[in-house]
Amino acid sequence: MWKNKFEGNQSVGMRLALLLATCFAFLCFYYQIKQPPCCDADGYTRIAKAYVESGISLNEKELDNLRLYGYPLFLSWIIKLAGILGLQFKFLLFISQLTLYFLGVYLLSQVIVKNYSRQIGIIVFYSLLANILIYPYLAIALTDGFTAILLVYIVYAILKIFTYSPPGTGANKTVGWHILLGYLIGFAVMVRPGSIYLLFPLCVVVCIFIYCQKKNLFALGVLSVSSILIGFLLAVTPQVIYNFSAFNVLSFMPVADLGASQFDWGSHVLKYMTNLSGGNMQMCYASPWTQGSHEEGLAWYIHNPLVGFKTIFSHLYGVLDFDYLFPYVYKLHIKYRPVLFIFSQFVVFWGLAGYFYGVRELHKYDAALKTARSNAARILFTYAFPSLLIGWASVHAFSGSENRWSLPIIAALLPLSVWVVFVKLPLIRQNAGIYGVFFLYLVFAVWMSSFLSSLMQYCS
Secondary structure, three states: OHHHHHHHHHHHHHHHHHHHHHHHHHHHHHHHHHOOOOOHHHHHHHHHHHHHHHOOOOOOOOOOOOOOOHHHHHHHHHHHHHHHHOOOHHHHHHHHHHHHHHHHHHHHHHHHHHHOOHHHHHHHHHHHHOOOOOHHHHOOOOHHHHHHHHHHHHHHHHHHHHHHOOOHHHHHHHHHHHHHHHHHHHHHHHHOHHHHHHHHHHHHHHHHHHHHOOOOHHHHHHHHHHHHHHHHHHHHHHHHHHHHHHHOOOOOOOOOOHHHHHHHHHHHEEEEEEEOOOOOOEEEEEOOOOOOOOOOOOHHHHHOHHHHHHHHHHHHHHHHOOOOOOOEEOOOOOOOHHHHHHHHHHHHHHHHHHHHHHHHHHHHHHHHHOOHHHHHHHHHHHHHHHHHHHHHHHHHOOOOEOHHHHHHHHHHHHHHHHHHHHHHHHHOOOOHHHHHHHHHHHHHHHHHHHHHHHOEEEOO
């Protein structure tokens, strides 16, 4: 009876959370109808309209060598479907992305509930729905919200693989999931080239999968790698064909040399924001330490180690510290900035703390159960999660940061922060120390955020 009552209460709570999240998402959509986006969002839409008319071909001279096919192709499907249903493109795009996100959150939480932990699955569901930072990006045509959606499905596919194995006798059942995983990561790169960092955690996951098998390690390793490669190639091959036919370049990445320009720009711009409140649209948080690397690339950081370290730290801190809720800013001075600050710092600090508490908890969990699945869960979380953070940081540490680039990492850290604060720490008697560290971190964060804000100026 008590179990049924608990499950009934959880069902009501989950529906209420879904309703509140939907209402907030609609508010974000309505705001951006009144205060419409521009720039990248318009560019993706133009390419998508060209795809509808003439397929994937040369059509946007300033964007053909810069954008990959993934997100414009998705938008072109929405445009076609909007025409069939007689709906506005912007509204159908918002509904489609919101639905994909909610579905991904539900599937992810359910695979955790059914195979690992009911409590953790419920926390994942509630925390991802409570992610206020993602909804403005689901309401417009930007790759960043869609990339966060894909990350949810990528984690879901990984967990599905590990629900079948170990034991190794069930590993052959995961071929389809391996292909899907490879495709999702390949398509994530086609949506946003910066997602190339996902290849690092992918390699770690594959190594863990092979390590956890009890027999036929070589055969299962070959099967795993080849299946993922098939899926990845399915996703990137259209871009390879396009680049070769249009530019005579055999690559699945953008033809434009983004890396060199990003390195040079990032050496003297710590953070960037698009300003639509008047004046120059480009707002840069200019570095007070340097005027730029003068095309030295990564060598500049080696030649200037102290300034380089401060620059890298400012990039990573700035990208995770949200100044504004919406990507295109119509009002520079907002009253809810303290809410965004607390939310951002809560997620970052407690998410990282939650990782270390989680590793300790999984060690206890594995020691108690001593099953192949508990061992795999411990190893997967211990090594795959930091590989995601390291991979992401390695790409974004050297470029002038935009808050939207951190949406996948915020989504990864948020469930851990909720778990450690509301579940784990209340069970620990001597927890004053960690709260003291958090207070000191907040003092530093207030100073750091104020410092970065003071650097904001029109880009020259």
